[in-house]
Amino acid sequence: MTSGGLIAVTGATGFLGSHLCDVLTERGHAVRAAHRASSNLRWLRDQPFETALVELADPHSLDALLAGCTGVVHCAGALMADEATYRRVNVESTRLLAEAAARSDTVTRFVYISSLAAGGPAGLEPPRDESMPDAPISGYGRSKLAAEQLLAGGDWPFSTVSLRPPSLYGPRDREFRPLFQAARMGFTGRVGRRMQGLSLVHGRDAASAAAVLLETDTAVGHYYVDDGPGLDGPRDPGRHWAWGYDWRELQRVLAVVFSRSLHEVVLPLGLMRTVSRLLPADKRDASPLFNPDRMADLDTDGWVCAATRLRRDTDWCPEWDLASGMRDTVAFYRRRGWLK
Numbered sequence: 001m002t003s004g005g006l007i008a009v010t011g012a013t014g015f016l017g018s019h020l021c022d023v024l025t026e027r028g029h030a031v032r033a034a035h036r037a038s039s040n041l042r043w044l045r046d047q048p049f050e051t052a053l054v055e056l057a058d059p060h061s062l063d064a065l066l067a068g069c070t071g072v073v074h075c076a077g078a079l080m081a082d083e084a085t086y087r088r089v090n091v092e093s094t095r096l097l098a099e100a101a102a103r104s105d106t107v108t109r110f111v112y113i114s115s116l117a118a119g120g121p122a123g124l125e126p127p128r129d130e131s132m133p134d135a136p137i138s139g140y141g142r143s144k145l146a147a148e149q150l151l152a153g154g155d156w157p158f159s160t161v162s163l164r165p166p167s168l169y170g171p172r173d174r175e176f177r178p179l180f181q182a183a184r185m186g187f188t189g190r191v192g193r194r195m196q197g198l199s200l201v202h203g204r205d206a207a208s209a210a211a212v213l214l215e216t217d218t219a220v221g222h223y224y225v226d227d228g229p230g231l232d233g234p235r236d237p238g239r240h241w242a243w244g245y246d247w248r249e250l251q252r253v254l255a256v257v258f259s260r261s262l263h264e265v266v267l268p269l270g271l272m273r274t275v276s277r278l279l280p281a282d283k284r285d286a287s288p289l290f291n292p293d294r295m296a297d298l299d300t301d302g303w304v305c306a307a308t309r310l311r312r313d314t315d316w317c318p319e320w321d322l323a324s325g326m327r328d329t330v331a332f333y334r335r336r337g338w339l340k
Contacts, residue, residue, distance in 0.1 A: 001109050001215050003028030005070030010034045010056065010097065015173040016113065016165070017075040018043035019207035024073075025049055027211055034065055034076070043172055056093040062100035071109040071214050072101055079140065080291045086143035094147040098156060107158050111214045114148050114222060116166040116199070116305050117141030123196040123301035127243040129224060130309045137300070139293045148222055161213050162222040163206070166305050170203035170325060171332035175288060180330060180339055183254040188262050190247050191289070192269040196302040197246040201227050202320035202328070209307075212316040219313050224305035227318045227325070244304035245322055257326050269299055 007024050011017035012033030021031045021044070031049035035041060044051055055061040056076060066072065074097055078089035094112065101107040120135035122128035136142045144164075151160040169176045182189055209225045226243050245253075247264070255262045276290040284290045289298075297303065310316055320328065333339045 001071055001217055003215070004030070006030040006032060006068050007071045007073060007214065008032045008034060008052075008065050008069045009073045009075060010054070010065075011074075011076030011113070012051075013039040013041060013044060014075065015170070016168060016203055016206055018172060019170070019203045020073055020075060020210055021047065021049055023204065023207040023211045024214075027215070029071075029211075032065065032069060056089075056096065059096060059100060062097055063103060066100050066104045066107055068106055069104065070106055071111070072097065072107060073111045073113065073210055073214060075113040075210075077113075077144075080285060080288065080294055081139075082285075082293070083139040083142075086139045086293075087146070090140075090143035091146045091150065095150055098151060098154060098160075101158055102156055109214055109217065110151065110156070110158050110160045111210055112148060112151055112160065112162040113210060114144045114162045114164045115141065116164050116224065116303055117297070118144035118148060118162075118164055118222070119224070119305070121297070121300035121302060122304050124244050124246060124304050127199070127226075127304040127306040129306045130222060138296050152221065159217055159220065161216075161219050163210050163213055164222055164224050164305070165201055165206045165209075166199035166224070166226070166303055168201055168203050168206055170320075170329050173203060173329075174338065176329065177333070177338055179254075180333060182265075183258050183262060184339060186260055186262055187265050188247075188251050188254060189265050189267055191267050191272065191298045193266060195298065195300060197244045197304055198250075198302060199226050199244045199304045200250075200322055200325075201225055201318070202325040205318040205320055205325075208319070209310060209316050212314045213310075216314045223310045223313075224307050225310055225318075226305055226307040227321055243306045244302065249322070253323050253326050256323065257330050269295075272298070 007029045013035045021033050024031050033051045034054040054065045118141050119128050148162045213219050
C-alpha cells in the first residue's frame with residue numbers, strides 16, 4: 001500500500017493509537033482517528049487528522065468510520081478484564097470491524113494490533129519468534145490470538161496482518177510511572193525471581209512497525225517487534241541480534257537516567273496474590289500487577305521476543321534502544337509533571 005490513502009485507526013486516543021496516528025501522518029497518509037464519547041482527546045487535539053466518534057458494537061457507526069478508507073489499523077481493545085469481556089471487546093469488535101471493512105468498496109489492508117501475550121511467554125534464551133507454536137497463558141492472550149485467527153482464517157476482500165508488541169513504554173504512557181517513581185527514590189522492584197527478562201519497545205517504534213506492515217502488502221500472518229541489540233550486544237557470538245533485557249540491564253539504565261545508585265526490592269508473588277485477593281474488585285481488576293488474569297504473566301521465564309521476520313520482510317528498524325527511550329520517556333514525564 002502506498003502512502004496518501006485514508007487510514008482508519010481505532011483506539012486512537014490511547015498510548016499506542018495516538019502514536020500510530022502521528023506516524024501514519026508523517027508517512028504521508030491521511031488519518032481518521034476513532035474515539036468513544038468518553039475518550040480523552042488530549043493527544044488528538046490540534047493534529048492534522050480527522051477524528052470520528054465511533055461505537056465499535058454498532059455496524060452503522062463502523063460503516064461511517066470506514067467510508068473512503070483504504071486501510072484500517074485496529075488498535076482498540078481491553079487490556080485488563082475477565083474472559084467474557086476480553087472475548088466481547090477483543091474478538092467480537094474485531095469481527096464487526098472486519099465485516100464493516102468487507103462491506104466497504106475501498107479497504108484493501110487490515111492491520112491488527114495484537115500482543116506478545118497471543119504467543120505466550122519466553123525467556124532470554126531463546127526468545128519467542130514466529131516459528132514457535134502459540135501458547136497463550138491468560139484470557140487476554142487467548143482473546144488476542146482468537147482475533148488474529150478470525151482475521152487470518154476469513155475469506156476477506158482485503159489482506160490482513162497482525163503485529164504482536166511486547167511491553168511498551170514511552171511518552172504518553174503512564175504504566176511505567178511506579179517504576180520511575182521508585183527509581184527516583186533509589187529503588188527498583190522485581191516481581192518474583194523466576195522471570196529472566198523482558199522485551200521493552202518504545203511506543204513510537206511499535207507504531208512505525210505497524211505503519212510499515214500496513215504499507216507492505218506481502219506481509220501476512222503475525223509479526224513480533226523488538227528494539228534491537230541489548231546493552232551488551234549479542235549474548236551468543238553466532239547471532240546478529242541480542243533480544244530483551246534482564247533485570248541487571250534495566251536497573252543499570254534506570255541508574256544512569258536518574259543519576260543515582262539503585263537498590264533492588266523483590267516482591268514475592270505469593271504476597272502479591274494475597275494483596276490481590278484483599279483489594280476491592282475495581283482496584284484489583286484495573287491494576288496490571290494485581291489483576292488476577294494478568295498475574296499469570298508474572299510467574300513465567302520472561303516475555304522476550306525477536307523481530308527477525310519483521311526485519312527480513314520489511315525495511316523496518318527501531319529508532320530507540322532502552323537507554324535512549326527511557327531518557328526520552330522520563331523527560332516527557334517531567335515536562336508533564338508526572339514525576340513528583
